[in-house]
Amino acid sequence: MPLKEYQRILKNVKDRDFKPVYFLSGPEPYFIDVITEYIEKNVLDEAEKAFNQTVLYGQDVQWGQLVETLKRFPMMAERQVVIIKEAQVIRDLKERLSEYLQNPMDTTVLVICYKYKTTADRKFLNLLQSKGIYFLSKELRENKIPDWVVEFLRRRKFRITQKASFLLTEYLGNDLSKISNELEKLTLVLEPGIEINTHHIEENIGISKDYNTFELVNALGRKDEVKAYQIINYFGDNPKQHPIPLTIATLFNYFGKILSLHYLKDKNPRNIASQLSIAPFFVDQYFEGARRYPAGKCAHIIRYIRECDNHWKGIESASMPEGELLKELIYKILN
Numbered sequence: 001m002p003l004k005e006y007q008r009i010l011k012n013v014k015d016r017d018f019k020p021v022y023f024l025s026g027p028e029p030y031f032i033d034v035i036t037e038y039i040e041k042n043v044l045d046e047a048e049k050a051f052n053q054t055v056l057y058g059q060d061v062q063w064g065q066l067v068e069t070l071k072r073f074p075m076m077a078e079r080q081v082v083i084i085k086e087a088q089v090i091r092d093l094k095e096r097l098s099e100y101l102q103n104p105m106d107t108t109v110l111v112i113c114y115k116y117k118t119t120a121d122r123k124f125l126n127l128l129q130s131k132g133i134y135f136l137s138k139e140l141r142e143n144k145i146p147d148w149v150v151e152f153l154r155r156r157k158f159r160i161t162q163k164a165s166f167l168l169t170e171y172l173g174n175d176l177s178k179i180s181n182e183l184e185k186l187t188l189v190l191e192p193g194i195e196i197n198t199h200h201i202e203e204n205i206g207i208s209k210d211y212n213t214f215e216l217v218n219a220l221g222r223k224d225e226v227k228a229y230q231i232i233n234y235f236g237d238n239p240k241q242h243p244i245p246l247t248i249a250t251l252f253n254y255f256g257k258i259l260s261l262h263y264l265k266d267k268n269p270r271n272i273a274s275q276l277s278i279a280p281f282f283v284d285q286y287f288e289g290a291r292r293y294p295a296g297k298c299a300h301i302i303r304y305i306r307e308c309d310n311h312w313k314g315i316e317s318a319s320m321p322e323g324e325l326l327k328e329l330i331y332k333i334l335n
Contacts, residue, residue, distance in 0.1 A: 002138040003148070006031045009135060013039060018079065020104035021132030023097075025088075025114035030176035031137040032113055036083060039111055043081050052080035058089040063096050070100060070108050083111040094124050101131045140176065143279045145169045152180065153196065156187050160196040162281050167198055170214040170250070171207045211235070213242075213250040220254075221289040225334055232330050236323020244322045248309050251329075255293070255301045261286055262295040304332045 009022070013035070022039070024032040044053055052074045056066070061084060074080040087093055097112070104110070110132075118136060119125065128134040140148055146165040153160050172179050182205050186196060189204055198209035209215075211234040219227035235242040257276045261267075264275055269287070273280040293301065308329040311320060320328075 002026075002028070002031065002136065003140065003144075005135060006035070006137070009035055009133060010038060013043070018043070018109050019132040020106060020108060020110060021097075021101065021128065022109070022111045023114060023128050023132065023134045024112065024137060025118050025135070026137035027116055027118075028137040028139045028176065029115050030180065031135070032115055033177070035135070036085070036111055036113055039081060039109065040083055043079070043109060044077060048074075048077040049081075051075040052077045053083075054081070055083045055085065058084060058086040058093075061087075061090055063092075067100065070110060071105060074107055079107045079109055081109045081111070083113070085113045087112045087114050088117045094119065094121060098124060098127055101127050104131055139174060141277055142169070142174055143273065143277050145174055145176075145179070146279055146281075148176070149179065149183065152183055153187070157192040158187060158190070158194065158196060161198070164196055164198050164201050166279065166281065167201055167207060167209065167212060167214050168205075171212060173246075206241070208234070208241075211242075213247055216247070217250060217254045218285065220251075220330075220333060221285055221292065223292050223334060228330050228334065229327070232326045233323070235326060236321070239322050244312055244326065245309075247326060248305060248312070251333075252302065252305045254289070255298050255305065258286060258289045258293055259295055259298040259302065261290045262298065301333050304329055 054069055146169050149165045186204055201207050202209045211231050216231045269283050272283050308325055
């Protein structure tokens, strides 16, 4: 599991248990950035960094000079640190790195940031893993992010309510860098030890606790027509804070999962969360939605959502104001 591996790597580095090479790859940049930043800031003290820390970017790498740097001994320090950022742009990286990995320097900590890409070269991976660390930074599944938020804050001596955690996730998606930046802001303005709730989110991050896609889905699930239209009117008046693509994607995801729930053979609540890739907190909400929206109705709603998306893009007809498009969609869903 990438999260456990990430935590293990960080722990070992903090314990000063270093490896000669860290090859950090994969589609999720957040974990790569955190590991790299910690090594860059903490392995050497400020006096040692002047002569023993080198940070390069892939487009600027010249292998002859790089090998000389990797092979040199540290000056008045136990080790040196060499970091290559944006290494994914280097064409012959695997071949060149394989040569170095035959006999890496124990006194050099080499960090390679290979963001957004992976490698399936088994021979290269085996060599990497025998000499150092290969980390595949995968994106967290959406239903795992609220737990990640809880753990992020726990390490900073804060707590957060389930609703606040889900509100953040619903609004910011699975962009861990964006979520962590917003959480860091919260920890700067709030006293350690408090439990962060939706009021704190609204006051400090700007996400309305009453008018958001999380509450829209709740209102539709209950068929609360008044609340649903209140939220949609708010979205129409604030399109920058609530862009229509986000609303469409949220509704498509919600009704798609309700449709899937109808066809699941195993409807044990304990298994529903994993089968639908949702947090256990949401299981009752999806059961309520399934009671109010039969499978046939869900199929029609998904078609309405696709039509709304096409209208917004101007594909099937002249585009309408976003607020009017959403009102029409909500009317079709509720009637």
